[in-house]
Amino acid sequence: MPWRGWACARARSPTEAQRRSAAVFLRRRSHRAHLVALALVWACAGWAAAAQPGDLVVLETEGATRPTLHAWGRSWPVRRISAQRWRGWVGVDLTVRPGHYVAEWRFSHRRVREAIVVRPRAFALSHIRVPKAMAEFDAPTLARIRREAEAIRRCYRDWRGRAPAFRFLALPTEGIVSTPFGARRVVNGSPRAPHKGVDIAAPRGQPVIAPLGGQVVEVLDGFLMGNTVCVAHGDGLVSVFMHLDEVKARKGAFVRAGEIIGTVGQTGRATGPHLHWGVVFRGAALDPLRLVANRATNAVKGADYGRKDQASDGD
Ligand SMILES: [Zn+2]
Missing domain, CATH: 2.60.40.1590 (Peptidoglycan hydrolase domains)
Structure with missing residues (x-):
């Protein structure tokens, strides 16, 4: 609360x-x-x-x-x-x-x-169906999922450094928004936590760039989140990129805005190739697209915002 x-x-x-x-x-x-x-x-x-x-x-x-x-x-x-x-x-x-x-x-x-x-904000409803093994987990898998979630929470607590800016000058990748920020998700008929990020559906292998400079504070191969890169931009502003096909960033490295950190993929729990981009600012989950300069946001197809048949995830 x-x-x-x-x-x-x-x-x-x-x-x-x-x-x-x-x-x-x-x-x-x-x-x-x-x-x-x-x-x-x-x-x-x-x-x-x-x-x-x-x-x-x-x-x-x-x-x-x-x-x-x-x-x-x-x-x-x-x-x-x-x-x-x-x-x-x-x-x-x-x-x-x-x-x-x-x-x-x-x-x-x-x-x-x-x-x-x-003020109130209306959030979309997102239904996805995934194989049973990706929705119900045995004890070792559950332990792994929890460990990985904790690693991501550690990234969010990284307030070191000075943010180059408090907005993103570019999108990490261009495509179609398949699940918007805040969508209330239902996975295989069960309600789940709201979507703390935006899903951008794009072809597998398309480059993913750092939308703002920062330090790569975590790289992991997650059961649900797939290949994941965490970039701490400074001042507690953190981006997380999930389901990457390839990771092209090394943990601990500093990246500049525009530098390639990976490629779009379908690793982890994903119904199609897409990038999950989450942004957390000092513990607050923010809508990444509302932090992108206006011109750059046009590169995602607004008309398809929230389509259910596009690639998505349960993150
Ligand atoms: Zn997502």
């Missing part, structure tokens, strides 16, 4: 009546209560960032000293963009429910709160 900020009644400026009642409240209560009431008015009155599950939210603030940025119980990267202006990036996890949340800038002697309004 993600941390949820206290709710505001509205995200726009408060009415005069609300201001007056807050002022009355302030006169009556202790100093501690003043702060609580002020925070409430600020968070509800200020500019609110609107987002959906899977989005990256960009926030800015002003101050003479470097602040830290906090939301959903963790800190987020902050960069100076001019003498007294700071920009921060916050990921809205796939599982965050619609509602009002709060991000907080912490300076040494003050705090600034900003509302993040998460």
Whole structure:
């Protein structure tokens, strides 16, 4: 259950009546209560960032000293963009429910709160059928699957280095989106966890490039995920590429944006050749396609978004 900020009644400026009642409240209560009431008015009155599950939210603030940025119980990267202006990036996890949340800038002697309004997002339903051996597992296979899943979670916890950017300038490969981000999956009739990535169906052997520079922090041959490469871009932004036919990256190597890291394949549990591209930012599963610069996104065929008969997986 993600941390949820206290709710505001509205995200726009408060009415005069609300201001007056807050002022009355302030006169009556202790100093501690003043702060609580002020925070409430600020968070509800200020500019609110609107987002959906899977989005990256960009926030800015002003101050003479470097602040830290906090939301959903963790800190987020902050960069100076001019003498007294700071920009921060916050990921809205796939599982965050619609509602009002709060991000907080912490300076040494003050705090600034900003509302993040998460709006509902409709996710596709994806049915796939795979052989029984790929849906029901014996104990050793289950142990292997868990080990591999833990290796991927370790990649997600890699916050080392500085991200070259917080968006992708290119797609890792071009093709047809066969299962969109967040799709509610049903494997052989059983409901499974939502799809934490995007499936891009493409011919086997087509190159897969790093969409942003980073370090290859894991390479493994997974039972379900097939040949997999994890790239930590820095600042806790991590990409994972699954079902590769060939891996052309070495664990520990640094790759530049555009460098080939493998080829599209059908290894692991896959109903056809495709690339599964997952992006996790400080623990938040994000929609990779929403992080790609607009022009580059056109290279995936939007008309086929979510087609059931295309290559897919159960990841
Ligand atoms: Zn997938």
